[in-house]
Structures are given as structure tokens and as C-alpha cells.
Amino acid sequence: MPLVSTNRLHKFFGTNHVLRGIKLDVEEGEVVTIVGRSGSGKSTLLRTLNGLESIDDGVIEVDGATLEVDRADASALRNLRQKVGMVFQQFNLFPHLSAGQNVMLAPQVVKRTPKKEAEEIARRMLERVGLAEKFDAFPDQLSGGQQQRVAIARALAMSPRVLLCDEITSALDPELVNEVLGVVRQLAGEGMTLIMVTHEMRFAREVSDKLVFMHEGKIHESGHPQAMFAKPATAEFASFIGSLN
Amino acid sequence: MMTFSLWDIVRNLLIGGALTLLLSLVAFALGGATGLLVLFARIGKWRAPRALAQMHIELFQGTPLLLQLFTLFFGLSLFGLDVPAWLAAGLGLTLFTSAFLAEIWRGCVEAVPRGQWEASACLAMTYWEQMRHVILPQAMRLSIAPTVGFAVQVVKGTAVTSIIGFAELTKTGSMIANATFQPFLVYSLVALGYFILCYPLSRYAQALERSFHAAR
Numbered sequence A: 001m002p003l004v005s006t007n008r009l010h011k012f013f014g015t016n017h018v019l020r021g022i023k024l025d026v027e028e029g030e031v032v033t034i035v036g037r038s039g040s041g042k043s044t045l046l047r048t049l050n051g052l053e054s055i056d057d058g059v060i061e062v063d064g065a066t067l068e069v070d071r072a073d074a075s076a077l078r079n080l081r082q083k084v085g086m087v088f089q090q091f092n093l094f095p096h097l098s099a100g101q102n103v104m105l106a107p108q109v110v111k112r113t114p115k116k117e118a119e120e121i122a123r124r125m126l127e128r129v130g131l132a133e134k135f136d137a138f139p140d141q142l143s144g145g146q147q148q149r150v151a152i153a154r155a156l157a158m159s160p161r162v163l164l165c166d167e168i169t170s171a172l173d174p175e176l177v178n179e180v181l182g183v184v185r186q187l188a189g190e191g192m193t194l195i196m197v198t199h200e201m202r203f204a205r206e207v208s209d210k211l212v213f214m215h216e217g218k219i220h221e222s223g224h225p226q227a228m229f230a231k232p233a234t235a236e237f238a239s240f241i242g243s244l245n
Numbered sequence B: 001m002m003t004f005s006l007w008d009i010v011r012n013l014l015i016g017g018a019l020t021l022l023l024s025l026v027a028f029a030l031g032g033a034t035g036l037l038v039l040f041a042r043i044g045k046w047r048a049p050r051a052l053a054q055m056h057i058e059l060f061q062g063t064p065l066l067l068q069l070f071t072l073f074f075g076l077s078l079f080g081l082d083v084p085a086w087l088a089a090g091l092g093l094t095l096f097t098s099a100f101l102a103e104i105w106r107g108c109v110e111a112v113p114r115g116q117w118e119a120s121a122c123l124a125m126t127y128w129e130q131m132r133h134v135i136l137p138q139a140m141r142l143s144i145a146p147t148v149g150f151a152v153q154v155v156k157g158t159a160v161t162s163i164i165g166f167a168e169l170t171k172t173g174s175m176i177a178n179a180t181f182q183p184f185l186v187y188s189l190v191a192l193g194y195f196i197l198c199y200p201l202s203r204y205a206q207a208l209e210r211s212f213h214a215a216r
């Protein structure tokens, strides 16, 4: 059984039909990269997976937590979100809290983890992203790359079953991109289930088990990245690759 | 005719000043507490409380404080309620303060970027957990300077209650001025009294503003 599965997923923004029947299965430990042109619905798809965007039809299932239209009440959402972590393009660290407190907050508040234990978790997570020494630093004292790594640690501290990453290197200066990709590569190596949207095509080809090409709100083509790049099955994906270089 | 020494004048003004200070403190404390409730109603999900809060804010922001006091003072007595001046003054200023503070604070809550809501939602926090641990701490930092700034308005606003006969600083001043025939001296002292109350507050607001800009 897949860890993440969506079926018949539809989303409208007003009259704009943004997701048009998405069926996506992600196995445990799989790394899935979603690519596609701007406006094709990549971010929207990711955001529906943890209920940041409501859906208008269909069903989302993550590790037994189900989200359906009309059944997206607060407890269903909370249940789902405990299983799905997310990292954003803009980091979104809490600026009034230190790096360590950023990571500790949700375990303490949501999981009622005692402070001491939460602190241990936070130290472990920061070490995992190579920032053990930055526990007491505030977000505005960190570089973009460091902030993004703290954001990853913050998500990991809730022990999510799957991590969503929406263009997490797009806001970074080029020289800081690799330190963040390095952390993602390491997570993939550890068997973390990842669903990401990225423009780093070389990286996507290297780490992904599955590539998903979105076009006009649908999954237009998907498969193994090497195979897809070697032999695009649709004209749209071929033209998308063409536009990359 | 009775004669007044300077000390007589000052002593009476000090009593009036103390009442002004007391009224300001009460209005600010109660108005702040009410304002917080109005704020949560105004930004909450429920429609009826939201509409009510909106009405409350528009009513008290959209009419002169003087008329609010008149309405309370004379209006309630129409219903046979005998409202003493101090009660009408305290109630009126509290309602006035709550409307303005709710609106100031709403601006601060809304100034917290949407990403903060989204990031905390992704961590499975509930609305009140988000509010308490993520949104309000940031909004509070933003609100300190404008809130202290508004406190100055409240202190000066208390002068209006003299019209319904509450013997705060201004009312005391006008009574003494009438009795002593020294309006210039007395009103200068009254003005000095307000200045002494307000100046530290506005300096404090400025200092906070500056330290906030320096920190970000």
C-alpha cells in the first residue's frame, strides 16, 4: 500500500480549475519530484497534501490519515499534518525564536513533549542538518542556507512520514544552494519519503525515484527520471525539457 | 472674598490630576481587556461576533468621544438609570479605548506575514496554539509603540469628561479659574499637568519605535 495516495483530486481557485483529477501514489521511502511550467499547479498539489489548500473533490490518504471533501474538519487536518512535514521557498522561520526554539516549539505544543526532551530532539535535528552550533542563533543571524536547514530540522522534529519541499532552494543565493541540496540528498539516502518541487533538474534526476511532469493541472507524464529524460513520451514534456537549456 | 494661595491652587489641581491619572489607567486597563476580546471577535472565524466587533469599532471610532459620553450620561438617565459622572466617564472612555486598541492590534496581527500562519499550520498547531506561540508574540512587538502612543490620546481624552462634570484635571482647573479669576495661571498649570503625564509616554513610544527599527 502506498504511503501517500491521492485520487480524483480537483481544486478550483474561483473559476480557475487548477488541479484536474490528480492520481498520485508515493511509496514509503520514495523520492518524487514534481516538475512543470509555472502555473501548472505544482505548489497547489503539494499544499493540498497537508491541507493548506482545501480540495473541491477527491481524497487524500497519508499513512492511514484521510482527508476528503466535506470531511476536512480540524481533527482530520491535525491528524494529517502530524504525518506530513513541509519546507517552504521562503523558509518561514519564527523570527522571535532562536533556531533551537523554532525546532522545539511544535513537539512541545502539539505533541506535549517535555521541554528537556524537546530540547534533545532539537539538538539532534540541528545536528542532522549540520547546525548543531547554531542552537541559540536567531533567524536573522543566519544565512539563507542555514535558515532553510533550520526549517528542515523544524519539520523533521515532528517525525513526519513524508516531507514536502516546494522550491526550497529558489530563494537562495547560488552559492548556498548546495548546502541545502546536500541535506535533502542525505535525507533521501536515509530513506525519508520526499515529495518535492524543484527547478534543480540535475539534482532531481540524481536523487528521484520518480519524476512527475504536471501540465495544466494534470499529471501529464511520470516515470523514472533517467528514462523520461532519455525518451520523453509526450510532446509537452519534450518541449519542457527543451526549454530548460 | 476668599483668597487662594498658589499652594491652594496647586493642591486642588494635584487632586484633579490624580483623578485624571486614575481615569486614564482604568480606561486603559479595562479598554485594553475589552479591546482584546473585540480583537479576537474581529479576526475570528465566526460571523456574528465578527460583525458585532466591526460595528463596535466603527461606532466608537466614527463618533466624537464627547457625544459618546453625552449619550451614556444623558441617554441612560432616560431609562431611569442614574449614572454618576465618574461611571459614565469610565465606561465611555473604556469603550472608546477598546475600539481603538482592537483596531490598532488587528493591524499588528495582520502585519504578521502569512507564511508564519502556514508554517505553524504545517506543524499541526491549532488556531489558538498558532496565535499564542507564533502570531501574538510577533504582533505584540509591533504593537508596543502604537499602543503607548494611543495611551497618550487616552490621557488627553479624559479632559472631555469634564463636560459631564467629572472633576478631573480640566474640570478642577475650570472651577479654580472661575473662583480665582486667574485663568491664565490656572490653565497653564493644567496644561503642564497633562504634559507631565503625557511627555514620558510619548518619549517612551518614540524610544520603542526606534529600538524596534534598529532590531529589525
Ligand SMILES: Nc1ncnc2c1ncn2[C@@H]1O[C@H](COP(=O)(O)OP(=O)(O)OP(=O)(O)O)[C@@H](O)[C@H]1O
Binding pocket: A013, A016, A018, A036, A037, A038, A039, A040, A041, A042, A043, A044, A045
Ligand atoms: N491562492 C490563490 N488564489 C487564486 N489563484 C491561485 C492561488 N494560488 C495559486 N493560484 C493559481 O493556481 C494556478 C497554479 O498555481 P501554482 O502556484 O500551483 O503553480 P506552480 O506550478 O507552483 O507555479 P510556479 O512554478 O510558478 O510556482 C495558477 O494559475 C495560479 O495563478
Ligand SMILES: [Mg+2]
Binding pocket: A042, A043, A044
Ligand atoms: Mg509553485
